[in-house]
Amino acid sequence: xxxxxxxxxxxxxxxxxxxxxxxxxxxxxxxxxxxxxxxxxxxxxxxxxxxxxxxxxxxxxxxxxxxxxxxxxxxxxxxxxxxxxxxxxxxxxxxxxxxxxxxxxxxxxxxxxxxxxxxxxxxxxxxxxxxxxxxxxxxxxxxxxxxxxxxxxxxxxxxxxxxxxxxxxxxxxxxxxxxxxxxxxxxxxxxxxxxxxxxxxxxxxxxxxxxxxxxxxxxxxxxxxxxxxxxxxxxxxxxxxxxxxxxxxxxxxxxxxxxxxxxxxxxxxxxxxxxxxxxxxxxxxxxxxxxxxxxxxxxxxxxxxxxxxxxxxxxxxxxxxxxxxxxxxxxxxxxxxxxxxxxxxxxxxxx
Amino acid sequence: xxxxxxxxxxxxxxxxxxxxxxxxxxxxxxxxxxxxxxxxxxxxxxxxxxxxxxxxxxxxxxxxxxxxxxxxxxxxxxxxxxxxxxxxxxxxxxxxxxxxxxxxxxxxxxxxxxxxxxxxxxxxxxxxxxxxxxxxxxxxxxxxxxxxxxxxxxxxxxxxxxxxxxxxxxxxxxxxxxxxxxxxxxxxxxxxxxxxxxxxxxxxxxxxxxxxxxxxxxxxxxxxxxxxxxxxxxxxxxxxxxxxxxxxxxxxxxxxxxxxxxxxxxxxxxxxxxxxxxxxxxxxxxxxxxxxxxxxxxxxxxxxxxxxxxxxxxxxxxxxxxxxxxxxxxxxxxxxxxxxxxxxxxxxxxxxxxxxxxxxxxxxxxxxxxxxxxxxxxxxxxxxxxxxxxxxxxxxx
Numbered sequence: 001x002x003x004x005x006x007x008x009x010x011x012x013x014x015x016x017x018x019x020x021x022x023x024x025x026x027x028x029x030x031x032x033x034x035x036x037x038x039x040x041x042x043x044x045x046x047x048x049x050x051x052x053x054x055x056x057x058x059x060x061x062x063x064x065x066x067x068x069x070x071x072x073x074x075x076x077x078x079x080x081x082x083x084x085x086x087x088x089x090x091x092x093x094x095x096x097x098x099x100x101x102x103x104x105x106x107x108x109x110x111x112x113x114x115x116x117x118x119x120x121x122x123x124x125x126x127x128x129x130x131x132x133x134x135x136x137x138x139x140x141x142x143x144x145x146x147x148x149x150x151x152x153x154x155x156x157x158x159x160x161x162x163x164x165x166x167x168x169x170x171x172x173x174x175x176x177x178x179x180x181x182x183x184x185x186x187x188x189x190x191x192x193x194x195x196x197x198x199x200x201x202x203x204x205x206x207x208x209x210x211x212x213x214x215x216x217x218x219x220x221x222x223x224x225x226x227x228x229x230x231x232x233x234x235x236x237x238x239x240x241x242x243x244x245x246x247x248x249x250x251x252x253x254x255x256x257x258x259x260x261x262x263x264x265x266x267x268x269x270x271x272x273x274x275x276x277x278x279x280x281x282x283x284x285x286x287x288x289x290x291x292x293x294x295x296x297x298x299x300x301x302x303x304x305x306x307x308x309x310x311x312x313x314x315x316x317x318x319x320x321x322x323x324x325x326x327x328x329x330x331x332x333x334x335x336x337x338x339x340x341x342x343x344x345x346x347x348x349x350x351x
Numbered sequence: 352x353x354x355x356x357x358x359x360x361x362x363x364x365x366x367x368x369x370x371x372x373x374x375x376x377x378x379x380x381x382x383x384x385x386x387x388x389x390x391x392x393x394x395x396x397x398x399x400x401x402x403x404x405x406x407x408x409x410x411x412x413x414x415x416x417x418x419x420x421x422x423x424x425x426x427x428x429x430x431x432x433x434x435x436x437x438x439x440x441x442x443x444x445x446x447x448x449x450x451x452x453x454x455x456x457x458x459x460x461x462x463x464x465x466x467x468x469x470x471x472x473x474x475x476x477x478x479x480x481x482x483x484x485x486x487x488x489x490x491x492x493x494x495x496x497x498x499x500x501x502x503x504x505x506x507x508x509x510x511x512x513x514x515x516x517x518x519x520x521x522x523x524x525x526x527x528x529x530x531x532x533x534x535x536x537x538x539x540x541x542x543x544x545x546x547x548x549x550x551x552x553x554x555x556x557x558x559x560x561x562x563x564x565x566x567x568x569x570x571x572x573x574x575x576x577x578x579x580x581x582x583x584x585x586x587x588x589x590x591x592x593x594x595x596x597x598x599x600x601x602x603x604x605x606x607x608x609x610x611x612x613x614x615x616x617x618x619x620x621x622x623x624x625x626x627x628x629x630x631x632x633x634x635x636x637x638x639x640x641x642x643x644x645x646x647x648x649x650x651x652x653x654x655x656x657x658x659x660x661x662x663x664x665x666x667x668x669x670x671x672x673x674x675x676x677x678x679x680x681x682x683x684x685x686x687x688x689x690x691x692x693x694x695x696x697x698x699x700x701x702x703x704x705x706x707x708x709x710x711x712x713x714x715x716x717x718x719x720x721x722x723x724x725x726x727x728x729x730x731x732x733x734x735x736x737x738x739x740x741x742x743x744x745x746x747x748x
Contacts, residue, residue: 096705100714103406124712125407145605156605157525162693162706167421171432174422182606183422184616185702187693195696199524200504200615202605242407 036108036240036247037299040081048074049098049107050090052188055213056323056331057113057133058090066090069322070111073132073238076254076312077109080304085311094187095164099124102239109251110239113207115165120239127248130255131237132315133323134335134344136230137169138208140215143223145202150229154179159192159201161185166206169232193217203227207234212329246299253298256347257305260285261314263338263347268313275306285350294350305350315345399715414711415440421706423698425614436707443703444724450621450699451686451728457625458685459678462632469637480633487630492688495627499619500695507615510606519599521607526614528600528607535594544587545580552576616697620689628685632678639674640666671743679736683729690725700724 040046050058050066058068071090079085091107102110103125113135114120116128139158141147150173160167162185174181184201186192189210196204197218204214208230215221237255240248261267264282266274275286283289286309287302295302312318319336323329337343369375403410415437422432427445430438468480487495504524508514513523520529552575559572588595600610643666651661692699701721708717 096709099709099712103408103712103714119710120712123409153605155603155608159696162702162709164709167706168432168710171420171422175432181422183424184614184696185424185698185706186696187702187705191694191696194501195504198501198504199509202510243405 036244037081037250040108040247044082045087045089046074046078046081046109047089047091047107048077049093049101049110049112050074051112052092052094052190054113054189054210055216056209056327056329057213058111060090060092067322069133069318070113070238072312072318072322073111073255074109076258076308077251079307079311080250080254080257080300083301083303083307085307095161096187099126102126102241105241108240108247113210113236114239115207115234116237116239117165125242126239127242128237128239129248129252131235131344132255133209133236135207135209135234135236137166137205137232137234138211138230139227140196140204140211140224141202141227143225147203147227150227150231151177151179153181153203155181156202157182157184157200159184159186159196159204161189161192161206162187164206165232165234170205173231189214207236209323209329209331212331216328250298250300254308255315256350257285257308258312258315258318259338259345259347260350261305261309262316262345263340266309266314267317268310271306271309281350403715408712410713410716412716414707414713414716417711419707420710423703424696425617425698436711439703439707440700440720443698443700446617446697446703447686447689447692447699447701447724447728450617450624450689450692450697454621454624454628454685454689455682457621458628458632458681461625461629462681463636465629465633466636466640469633470640484630484633487627488634490627492623492627493691493694496620496623496691496695499623499626500615503615503619503622511602513602513607519597519610521600523607524615525606526612527618528610528612530597530599531609531611533596533598535596537591537594540591541584541587544584548580548583552579555579614697616692616695619695620692620697624685624688627688628681631681631684635674635677635681636670639670642673643669668743669745672740672745675736675740675743679733679740682732682736686728686732687725 048071050068050070053059054068056068058066058070060066074088074090075085078088081087091101093101093107093110093112098110098112098114099120101107110126113133115135116131120126121128139150139153141153147153153174158170158181160170160183167183167185170181170183184192184195186195189206192204193214195201196214204211206214208226211226215224215226218224238251240251261271264274264278264285266278266282266286271286274282275288278286278288280289284292284294286306287295287304288306292302295304298304313321316338319333320326323331325332333341333343335344337345339346400410415435417436418432419434419436419439420432421439423430423439423442425446426442427449428438428442430442465480465483468476469484471477471480507522507524510523510525513521513528516522516529518530520527522528552572555570555575556572559570563569598609600607600612602608647665647669648661651665656665689699690701693702693705696702704717704721708714711717
């Protein structure tokens with residue numbers, strides 16, 4: 001089983017919803033179990049909810065290997081728990097199916113560019129804490145329409161994916177600005193993209209990071225442009241089930257370890273040197289400090305952060321590799337830079 | 352001993368005789384079945400409630416009163432993002448009903464035509480009908496829907512190069528646009544005239560039947576009624592001064608505005624469901640007609656009836672008895688297949704419910720609503736068709 005960890009679970013998606021209901025109804029014991037960390041250790045791998053293919057965030061390549069910033073988060077969790085970043089499994093979820101999948105215990109953690117909102121945090125029974133990508137909703141329009149601002153979009157047909165905060169922000173934005181529009185709602189991102197590409201809609205709306213990715217998939221990327229307006233705050237981060245603080249802490253500190261590593265200048269290349277010769281902060285993070293119990297108190301081993309950085313990299317490396325200027329998406333760090341560089345990425349002290 | 356038991360007329364009520372008593376055993380098994388079903392339902396309900404509580408998920412139907420916050424592309428009634436979730440569901444339900452209603456009518460007409468064409472003596476016509484049936488019957492409905500949707504939005508022109516249709520209509524890949532009728536004052540009189548015409552037609556048909564039964568003379572009641580139903584409202588319309596204006600669609604910045612429109616989502620779903628189901632109905636019709644014994648036609652011929660009378664009064668009524676029950680299943684299938692709408696962005700009850708499920712997280716409640724709605728739709732259709740079937744059934748005298 002562990003030999004084949006990167007399983008693409010495409011077929012699963014259609015049955016997820018029914019499985020979720022079934023699990024809720026028939027009472028899968030793990031659904032509301034408070035010991036996800038123990039379950040994951042017993043299982044031998046961590047199950048993460050991924051998307052059905054959003055380049056840069058979570059998308060399978062032609063060999064069925066998943067990559068992206070959200071997948072690297074999942075790998076980070078695997079490295080922290082098992083010391084082996086390959087012990088994970090991705091379940092591909094549509095935006096509609098993702099919440100039942102997490103609620104029912106189908107996945108251990110939802111690392112699927114999910115926006116942290118108050119209602120998801122409260123009424124859905126989830127917990128959010130870390131934000132691995134600060135995003136905002138925007139519009140993609142054909143250049144031939146000659147639209148310079150989203151405020152000129154009155155009367156436009158807008159393609160949007162079903163069951164997202166995007167759908168709600170869209171309604172709010174057009175209502176607030178007194179504009180009319182015709183929403184065309186699809187369950188799958190691929191269907192929405194192809195409808196936009198064939199001219200069914202004038203505009204496509206989703207988070208800006210997604211727009212850059214979608215633009216690359218169009219027949220003629222250069223004939224489309226992302227409009228300047230950002231109409232919402234979309235803090236994207238992992239969600240876990242409420243009522244399991246230990247697992248919640250593990251998932252959160254994986255991100256903080258990666259951010260701290262970038263702040264301290266630890267990379268996957270120099271982590272071995274740093275472990276020997278770094279300052280006290282660095283040694284404490286990497287588990288090289290004598291008598292430190294930081295890792296074991298989390299329910300992990302003391303070299304948990306070392307494993308994450310060695311096998312996955314620090315936050316900057318992950319960003320660069322998946323969405324940064326050297327990747328096909330070419331997104332600038334912007335507000336996702338470290339707090340020391342004017343961005344919002346900030347980790348609490350490792351102490 | 353045995354003789355004693357028989358002569359006494361009452362078997363002894365010992366335990367062993369109760370075990371071997373078929374009636375007692377029957378009752379026992381039924382009690383056990385009912386009890387286990389009840390227990391199963393009770394267990395899953397309790398389990399669901401417990402699990403939802405443990406997972407800190409709010410439950411109940413109160414969320415239906417909340418503000419929906421999202422917009423719906425296709426709406427038959429007034430709806431905006433300030434409306435409640437309940438109203439959003441209603442919009443979805445009406446969309447489902449619309450596509451099912453028009454789909455059933457078209458599929459039935461198309462199915463009957465193709466079914467009869469397959470029986471035609473014209474080789475080409477029969478083979479064409481057969482090809483149609485074999486293609487559409489053997490494809491999954493989702494593929495047929497995609498086929499029509501991709502076809503509709505890629506073949507039709509972009510909004511800026513709309514094709515002008517006669518009578519002020521337009522066609523582009525955003526849908527079919529046509530002028531909206533705005534009825535002026537006194538329009539109710541036209542509706543009233545139509546009502547009068549329908550009542551009069553029913554009376555004429557009844558009178559004609561009675562006359563034929565008593566005197567044998569025929570009366571062209573069909574043509575008379577048709578004339579009445581068309582002419583009376585038209586005459587009224589003209590008499591009160593034609594109070595009708597149109598709101599024509601005009602080109603806007605992105606698309607045509609004004610008038611009425613039918614989106615490509617509805618068109619493709621409606622066409623796909625109609626074409627798909629028509630292939631099954633065609634086979635049912637063919638089977639029904641084939642099942643009428645040849646002797647019936649021959650006997651009618653021997654009586655000297657004309658060919659169209661034989662079809663109308665001898666073959667079809669007998670075929671209908673065989674056709675209607677499986678036809679009901681096809682109507683139900685079409686209604687249920689309409690839930691594939693979300694694939695092409697049509698806001699049916701499943702699509703709207705799916706959005707709500709995501710916004711509110713009330714998975715169990717929304718799935719329950721879906722189940723209840725589809726069940727009631729199916730049961731209503733079945734009820735109507737059973738009534739119709741009873742009416743068409745052979746009355747034995």
